[in-house]
Amino acid sequence: MEKYDFSAVEQKWQKYWEEHGTFTAVNGSEKPKFYALVEFPYPSGAGMHVGHIKAYSGLEVVARKRRLEGYNVLFPIGFDAYGLPTENTAIKTGVHPRTVTDNNIKKFTSQLKKVGFSFDWSRVVDTTEEDYYRWTQWIFLKMFEKGLVFRDKTLVNYCPSCKVVLSNEDSQGGKCDICHSDIVQREKEVWYLRITEYADKLLEGLEKVDYLPNIKLMQQNWIGRSTGAFVDFEIKETKQKLKIYTTRPDTLYGVTFMVIAPEHKIIDENEAVISNMDAIKAYREECSKKTELERTQLNKEKTGVKIEGLTAVNPLNGKEIPIYIADYVMTGYGTGAIMAVPAHDQRDWEFAKKFGIDIIEVIKGGDITKEAYTGDGEMVNSGVLNGMTNKKDSIAKILSFLEEKGIGEKGVQYKMKDWAFNRQRYWGEPIPIVHCPHCGMVPVPYDELPLKLPPVENFEPGTDGQSPLAKIDSFVNCKCPKCGGDAKRETDTMPQWAGSSWYFLRYTDPHNTNAIASPEALKYWLPVDWYNGGMEHVTRHMIYSRFWHKFLYDIGEVPVDEPYAKRTAQGLILGPDGEKMSKSRGNVVDPNDVVDAYGADVLRIYVLFMGDYSQSTPWSDSSVKGCKRFLDRIWALSENLLDGDEYRPEMVSSMHKTVKKVTEDIEGMGFNTAVAAMMTLLNVFAEKGVNKAEFGTFLTLLYPFAPHISEELYFNTFGKVLSEQSWAAFDPALCVDSTVEIAVQINGKVRARINIPTDADQAEALKIAHENEDVIRAVEGKNIVKEIYVKGRIVNIVCK
RNA sequence: GCCGCUGUGGCGAAAUCGGCAGACGCAGUAGACUCAAAAUCUACCGAUGGCAACAUCGUACCGGUUCAAGUCCGGUCAGCGGCACCA
Numbered sequence: 001m002e003k004y005d006f007s008a009v010e011q012k013w014q015k016y017w018e019e020h021g022t023f024t025a026v027n028g029s030e031k032p033k034f035y036a037l038v039e040f041p042y043p044s045g046a047g048m049h050v051g052h053i054k055a056y057s058g059l060e061v062v063a064r065k066r067r068l069e070g071y072n073v074l075f076p077i078g079f080d081a082y083g084l085p086t087e088n089t090a091i092k093t094g095v096h097p098r099t100v101t102d103n104n105i106k107k108f109t110s111q112l113k114k115v116g117f118s119f120d121w122s123r124v125v126d127t128t129e130e131d132y133y134r135w136t137q138w139i140f141l142k143m144f145e146k147g148l149v150f151r152d153k154t155l156v157n158y159c160p161s162c163k164v165v166l167s168n169e170d171s172q173g174g175k176c177d178i179c180h181s182d183i184v185q186r187e188k189e190v191w192y193l194r195i196t197e198y199a200d201k202l203l204e205g206l207e208k209v210d211y212l213p214n215i216k217l218m219q220q221n222w223i224g225r226s227t228g229a230f231v232d233f234e235i236k237e238t239k240q241k242l243k244i245y246t247t248r249p250d251t252l253y254g255v256t257f258m259v260i261a262p263e264h265k266i267i268d269e270n271e272a273v274i275s276n277m278d279a280i281k282a283y284r285e286e287c288s289k290k291t292e293l294e295r296t297q298l299n300k301e302k303t304g305v306k307i308e309g310l311t312a313v314n315p316l317n318g319k320e321i322p323i324y325i326a327d328y329v330m331t332g333y334g335t336g337a338i339m340a341v342p343a344h345d346q347r348d349w350e351f352a353k354k355f356g357i358d359i360i361e362v363i364k365g366g367d368i369t370k371e372a373y374t375g376d377g378e379m380v381n382s383g384v385l386n387g388m389t390n391k392k393d394s395i396a397k398i399l400s401f402l403e404e405k406g407i408g409e410k411g412v413q414y415k416m417k418d419w420a421f422n423r424q425r426y427w428g429e430p431i432p433i434v435h436c437p438h439c440g441m442v443p444v445p446y447d448e449l450p451l452k453l454p455p456v457e458n459f460e461p462g463t464d465g466q467s468p469l470a471k472i473d474s475f476v477n478c479k480c481p482k483c484g485g486d487a488k489r490e491t492d493t494m495p496q497w498a499g500s501s502w503y504f505l506r507y508t509d510p511h512n513t514n515a516i517a518s519p520e521a522l523k524y525w526l527p528v529d530w531y532n533g534g535m536e537h538v539t540r541h542m543i544y545s546r547f548w549h550k551f552l553y554d555i556g557e558v559p560v561d562e563p564y565a566k567r568t569a570q571g572l573i574l575g576p577d578g579e580k581m582s583k584s585r586g587n588v589v590d591p592n593d594v595v596d597a598y599g600a601d602v603l604r605i606y607v608l609f610m611g612d613y614s615q616s617t618p619w620s621d622s623s624v625k626g627c628k629r630f631l632d633r634i635w636a637l638s639e640n641l642l643d644g645d646e647y648r649p650e651m652v653s654s655m656h657k658t659v660k661k662v663t664e665d666i667e668g669m670g671f672n673t674a675v676a677a678m679m680t681l682l683n684v685f686a687e688k689g690v691n692k693a694e695f696g697t698f699l700t701l702l703y704p705f706a707p708h709i710s711e712e713l714y715f716n717t718f719g720k721v722l723s724e725q726s727w728a729a730f731d732p733a734l735c736v737d738s739t740v741e742i743a744v745q746i747n748g749k750v751r752a753r754i755n756i757p758t759d760a761d762q763a764e765a766l767k768i769a770h771e772n773e774d775v776i777r778a779v780e781g782k783n784i785v786k787e788i789y790v791k792g793r794i795v796n797i798v799c800k
Numbered sequence: 801g802c803c804g805c806u807g808u809g810g811c812g813a814a815a816u817c818g819g820c821a822g823a824c825g826c827a828g829u830a831g832a833c834u835c836a837a838a839a840u841c842u843a844c845c846g847a848u849g850g851c852a853a854c855a856u857c858g859u860a861c862c863g864g865u866u867c868a869a870g871u872c873c874g875g876u877c878a879g880c881g882g883c884a885c886c887a
Contacts, residue, residue, distance in 0.1 A: 213804095214804055214805070214881095214882095217803075217804065217882095218803090218804080218881095218882060218883085221802095221803065221804090221882075221883060222882090222883080224883085224886070226886075226887090228887080244887080245886095245887065246887060247886090247887065248887080259887090302885085326885090327885085328885040328887090329885080329886095329887075330885075330886070330887090332886090333886045333887075334886075334887060337887095338887045339887085340887085341887090345887070346801090346885095347885055347887075348887085350885095413886075413887090414886090415883085415884095415886055535881070535882085536881095536882095538882090539882080539883095609812090609813095609824085609825075610812065610813090610825095611812060611813060612813080612814095614805095615805090615806080615813095616806095616880075616881095617812065617813085618811090618812075620811075620812065620825095620826070620827095622811095622825095622826055622827065623811090623812065623825065623826050623827095624826095625826080626824095626825050626826055627825085629825090629840095630825085632839095632840095633840095636840090672812095672813075672814085672824085672825095673813095673814065673815095673823085673824080675824080675825090676813090676814075676823065676824035676825075677823095677824085678824095679823095679824055679825070680823075680824065683824090741820090742819090742820075743819080743820035744820095745819085745820085745867080745868070747867075747868095748866095748867060748868050749868095750820055753820075785867085786867060787867090788819090788867055788868080790819055790868095793819045793820090794819045794820070794868080796819080796867050796868060797867090798867050798868095
């Protein structure tokens with residue numbers, strides 16, 4: 001046999017699979033279904049990254065195995081193609097984003113095919129195609145119809161460089177996600193989706209899905225549900241109620257001041273009563289100039305201004321307490337006002353120290369002269385609560401007390417905010433709303449969808465943070481669908497998260513022209529059985545898409561309430577230097593180079609063998625060569641196959657053990673140890689030879705990892721196509737040898753190794769151990785205190 | 801600051817329920833083949849001491865539980881990720 005020509009072999013089988021529709025999923029098949037989903041890529045100009053290869057290789061292996069196990073597998077791919085980088089390229093090069101996107105998709109497609117992923121290429125979706133975004137707009141209008149879309153004038157995160165408004169998620173740390181410039185605060189009327197209405201459903205849904213524990217936790221923290229109380233404090237001068245939110249109503253007797261956010265409306269309402277309005281206005285001005293970064297920076301000195309002329313009254317004891325404005329209280333959370341308990345909240349403590357406000361202890365146990373005490377302890381100075389020691393009981397008691405008196409009630413708050421759903425950019429789905437001077441906001445009728453993105457020449461955003469669409473009169477000027485009068489179109493587009501919030505639904509029926517997908521297709525394929533992707537998408541993308549899905553469930557469009565039955569995440573591939581791969585560091589590995597030099601199978605094996613799939617691992621060129629060597633040895637071995645259509649007796653347990661190991665490791669994402677087990681078996685073959693039956697099983701195990709060489713060798717050996725065969729079976733009873741080598745410890749230290757029958761009982765194992773010369777020597781002249789035998793594992797003799 | 805994950809040879813890493821630490825691979829050393837090199841094959845490959853058999857130490861650090869700890873418990877440190885003035 002000639003030397004292994006990986007390039008020819010890989011092309012040959014890729015062509016075979018394509019021509020035979022090997023990976024085409026069948027809607028409504030009699031077979032059990034399996035829906036494996038990977039996060040579709042953003043088709044950037046840089047082309048594929050080795051990270052993509054690792055991200056897809058995990059479920060690629062599972063999908064290939066499932067098909068051999070008799071499943072009807074849906075393993076789709078598509079492109080999440082709206083977004084700023086494409087638009088920025090278009091602005092820079094003058095090439096239309098449509099063309100840029102098409103070229104990038106072409107590039108990605110050819111690269112993905114070269115790696116031999118078993119995607120169903122007949123179901124590719126592209127979020128920027130009219131047939132796709134028509135339904136993105138449709139879902140948006142359904143939400144509009146159900147009152148989940150609203151507009152609000154608020155301070156927004158504005159990127160002066162990109163000239164866009166960003167969501168909190170896209171501007172974390174006060175930096176723009178795209179260009180990393182500093183974000184400034186700016187007032188603007190923007191679109192929101194009322195995701196907070198689904199906060200509890202999103203939280204409750206986590207209880208019945210199979211996500212990795214840390215993924216669940218991240219989502220829970222993101223939603224950030226807290227329980228507490230709303231309490232009304234009367235303002236002495238105006239008899240107004242100032243409502244606050246607290247998670248510690250039990251500390252109500254320790255309140256010595258109140259703080260409201262700089263933007264709180266009670267200030268504007270009482271301008272006449274407040275005597276130091278100038279100072280307050282100055283402070284407000286100062287705050288609005290601060291970037292998000294400055295405002296949230298830790299260890300920062302507390303700032304604030306006392307409101308002269310307004311005094312709050314503690315509803316429990318009638319004590320008069322001062323009110324301050326300070327930017328450590330946010331408008332967006334709770335009521336934008338807090339009761340400050342400096343003895344038991346560190347932030348309040350710092351503020352009180354700086355402004356010389358009283359600190360009253362209500363829970364014993366700490367030293368409140370040094371810092372706030374947040375632990376448990378006996379209640380003091382607290383009226384009805386005095387003497388209580390259990391926090392939960394104190395909170396329950398004060399809550400019922402507050403409710404009885406009508407001054408407060410139980411409350412729930414979420415850290416998650418409503419979803420700012422707009423961009424002032426060209427390359428996104430147009431928001432299908434018309435502004436009519438008579439009718440207000442009017443949705444574009446469903447039968448006029450898609451509202452097409454108009455072709456333009458100039459993609460530069462407007463100078464005032466307006467979308468480029470605002471400059472196109474033919475787009476903006478329209479008739480109101482309701483009254484027929486002159487109206488103007490909304491010019492904002494949707495954020496990039498829109499298209500990816502429902503793409504997994506479209507895969508089930510990608511060419512449907514009447515609905516997002518047919519009810520039959522959705523019923524057959526949903527939920528996604530296994531979704532794998534990056535940790536970076538666990539909060540934003542996953543929460544957004546679960547929200548959309550739950551909404552669609554509520555309006556009867558999808559048959560299940562959770563889209564993803566199982567979710568896992570892969571770790572990063574770091575550069576050879578152990579740092580995150582980046583162009584600026586110059587440590588980026590191009591998957592194409594690996595495919596060209598060693599073949600797709602080597603690349604696939606390596607990204608799975610390099611380390612724990614869920615962990616970050618640095619790239620190593622020489623380890624790639626090790627994987628190449630592994631495949632070359634298999635190829636060489638195939639030239640010396642022994643005859644035989646069943647395992648040789650001396651190979652039976654090795655074969656069954658390896659099948660068991662690989663089968664189970666794939667399910668548990670132990671891809672690295674699965675490959676290691678195959679390497680071990682290959683080493684046994686090298687020593688003891690290999691017959692056709694054994695080799696056939698070996699190739700079956702290898703197939704999901706290195707499908708090209710497996711197909712080729714299997715066909716050469718058996719004249720059959722491996723992707724049309726069945727997965728290898730194992731018999732647990734045959735995985736055990738008749739004898740096993742175990743260690744004998746004397747006082748916990750290994751002193752000998754003995755061979756015993758696998759099913760030996762304690763008496764037999766100890767008898768064999770005591771016959772061993774090393775053991776005899778070690779226990780000689782000593783008293784045996786205790787003897788332990790763990791079946792098939794160890795003997796430990798304790799002696800003095 | 802809070803939450804989570806991780807810490808094991810020169811390197812990437814393995815190690816079911818607490819039961820032989822370092823599987824598998826890389827790199828390295830020696831040998832075979834070769835005029836030579838590459839490739840391939842064989843052997844060795846945690847540290848210290850010893851000619852050796854062997855002994856002692858060894859899973860970030862300190863302590864504990866146990867016949868037995870990488871694994872469990874308490875504390876500390878470091879790296880990575882998430883959240884972050886969330887009341």
